[in-house]
Amino acid sequence: MQKQFTPLEYLYIEISNQYGEDKITYSQRIQWVKDHMDDLESLQGKAKEPSCYEAAVIALRDVQAGLPTGAIVRLDAVSSGPQILSVLTNCVTGCKATGAMDKDTDVRPVAYKEVASRMQDILQQELLVEYDKIKKCVMESVYGGKKTARETFTPRQLKAFNQACLEVATGAFSLLELFIRSWQTDKEYHAWYLPDWHYCYV
Numbered sequence: 001m002q003k004q005f006t007p008l009e010y011l012y013i014e015i016s017n018q019y020g021e022d023k024i025t026y027s028q029r030i031q032w033v034k035d036h037m038d039d040l041e042s043l044q045g046k047a048k049e050p051s052c053y054e055a056a057v058i059a060l061r062d063v064q065a066g067l068p069t070g071a072i073v074r075l076d077a078v079s080s081g082p083q084i085l086s087v088l089t090n091c092v093t094g095c096k097a098t099g100a101m102d103k104d105t106d107v108r109p110v111a112y113k114e115v116a117s118r119m120q121d122i123l124q125q126e127l128l129v130e131y132d133k134i135k136k137c138v139m140e141s142v143y144g145g146k147k148t149a150r151e152t153f154t155p156r157q158l159k160a161f162n163q164a165c166l167e168v169a170t171g172a173f174s175l176l177e178l179f180i181r182s183w184q185t186d187k188e189y190h191a192w193y194l195p196d197w198h199y200c201y202v
Contacts, residue, residue, distance in 0.1 A: 005030075008063060014073040015040065015056040020048030023110075033060075079111035081142040082169040091171025098169070111168060112138050118164035123157065141165055142172055144180055 005013070009030050016022070016029035024032070036043060040057045047053035052074075059071030077083065078099040086094025095101040097111040112135040119134075120127045127134075129152060137149040142165075153161055166173045183190070191201045 010073045011056065011060050011063065011071060013075075014071070015053065015060060017074065018047060018049045018053035018056055019043065023108075025108075078108060079138070081139065082111050082172040085142065085172035085175050086169055089171025089175050091169065093167070094169035094171050114168045115161070115164045118167055119157070119160045122160040122163055127157070129153070129157070137161065138165060142169070142176060144176060 003026060005026070012030045012033040013026055016024075016032050019032075021029055021032050033040070040060070044050055044054050044057070056071065059069045062069045062071075079097070082094055083098035083100050085091075086098055087100050092101065094111075097109055097114045099109045112131070115138050116127055116129075116131065116134045133148075133152050137152055140146075140148050141161075149158060149161055189201060191199065194200055
């Protein structure tokens with residue numbers, strides 16, 4: 001079920017996100033701001049995105065003072081590349097892993113974590129690779145990039161990574177292979193019309 005938030009709660013979520021608490025539930029993010037309401041300014045130095053955090057706190061103080069604010073609340077897409085391709089291919093596993101379909105949880109699904117978890121299941125051991133590196137590998141792989149994954153993983157891990165990607169977002173990674181095979185290496189260029197009728201020339 002989709003949750004509804006008030007404008008003030010969205011501002012709380014923005015503050016929490018910019019501080020670096022963007023992996024906890026929305027309810028926890030709102031509560032985090034309430035718990036730190038009197039100390040928000042002093043926490044700026046510890047924020048993941050200090051400038052954006054400061055702007056969000058200033059906006060909150062303006063709201064509390066009854067002043068209008070043009071504050072922007074940033075809500076990032078979840079694994080947008082695999083998400084769009086999962087929707088296009090009607091892939092249920094991919095849509096659930098990327099948040100396009102409800103997983104009946106308050107926690108935002110993150111496909112990169114799903115891939116890491118699936119890799120551990122396949123390898124039957126803890127994966128001692130930083131989350132940010134796995135995220136970069138998945139982000140590049142869904143667009144056909146293979147270099148970072150080759151540099152990051154051992155051959156056994158790389159095999160597990162490729163299998164995990166295919167299992168977590170089957171539609172996206174199957175479609176990717178179709179895209180790659182459709183590229184004609186003997187051509188000097190490829191050109192096509194986009195949905196808005198702009199002409200793409202590559």
